[in-house]
Amino acid sequence: MTKKPPVVLAVDVFDHVGAAAYLKISKTYLYQLRHVGKAPESVKKGRQIFYTKAALDAWDRARKDRAAEREEKRNAKTRIKKAA
Numbered sequence: 345m346t347k348k349p350p351v352v353l354a355v356d357v358f359d360h361v362g363a364a365a366y367l368k369i370s371k372t373y374l375y376q377l378r379h380v381g382k383a384p385e386s387v388k389k390g391r392q393i394f395y396t397k398a399a400l401d402a403w404d405r406a407r408k409d410r411a412a413e414r415e416e417k418r419n420a421k422t423r424i425k426k427a428a
Contacts, residue, residue: 356397363395367404 363384364371377383378393384403386395 358395358397358400360393360395363393363400366397366400 358366360374361371363386364374367374367384374383378386384395385399386393388394
């Protein structure tokens, strides 16, 4: 089986494979996120899924912000334990 190259339909529209490559995550993980409702905003046309660059950037920025918040909370708990 040959790998399909990502399809870029316009300057800022990606298919599922292209979106996964742009976000630097696996396409399987992106499918899993869609299944549980945590993927970037997308449009489904027939059997294909499309994402805009703006939606991918907003989702990635929010994901990184949440990760930073979790890290800060974890560091705060560590500081409290060390102070006690």
